[in-house]
Amino acid sequence: MTETIIDRCEARGLRLTDQRRTIARVLEDAADHPDVEQLHARAAAIDPRISIATVYRTVKLLEESGILDRHEFGPAPGPARARYEDADREHHDHLIDITNGEVIEFVDDDIEALQKRIAARLGYRLKGHRLELYGVPLARRDGRT
Amino acid sequence: MTETIIDRCEARGLRLTDQRRTIARVLEDAADHPDVEQLHARAAAIDPRISIATVYRTVKLLEESGILDRHEFGPAPGPARARYEDADREHHDHLIDITNGEVIEFVDDDIEALQKRIAARLGYRLKGHRLELYGVPLARRDGRT
């Protein structure tokens, strides 16, 4: 749980280049769910040699290695930009604030269990799911945004 | 509930061309969740004049008019192909059989209510959601596929 992304790369025998180390660090530091363009901007700020092609190759590699999770939050039409987050965390789903695009993570054991039960009822064993809630902030008495 | 897609186009004042009528008919007859390529193939079988550009324009128009729902089932990487279905039906979610890509629809009031509650707990009013279950068929005693 406290292993760094680089630790996990080494554990899987992935070759560690300067670029990959930089991208791993950017991912490690990310509190949001950055897309490739954002990752590239942040990585290039540390090391301008990094090309966007390398970022694409690296996130794909890390995703296939189970180190990153990829998301495609909607509800934008067309090819949504993929966004990434560290996979080595407790499982959670996402609520997207449609007023500003903010992504809020949440954990709910009831809904996990319910999904499993629904799949079973339909004659399936659940292997994965995608759950995204889209909402607007409830009205509030103070003037905060 | 029993209004045809063409009825709904007229109700919204959309101009009805031969192409749109044909595409509407194909959508009406579809029991699956066809993508644009499939829609074009089926429409062109009825009227070969229809170009794929028109299919793209039409499904976009119908989606923006609330007549169609668009889905992007995963978990394929990259730009997933969009798939469409008639929006004028009881709300439901989807379970995708990852062994063959088959899409099974289901309705579950408990999970709908639970999602609303989760959003409220986080301080949001739920405006929409995306729920896709990915599963494999349970083992069975007979030899059927």
Added chain:
DNA sequence: TTATGTGCAAAGCGTTTGCGACCCT
């Protein structure tokens, strides 16, 4: 009649890939 829709082909966008140079192990 005239605003809209259509077909065609080209452009757009996010992502992937072929290639020769380069680097980790």
Added chain:
DNA sequence: AGGGTCGCAAACGCTTTGCACATAA
């Protein structure tokens, strides 16, 4: 040393769009 990786630019797959012609209302 040598296979993996990189940067670059071209290619890709799905979708959108500019243009000239056709058509619904």
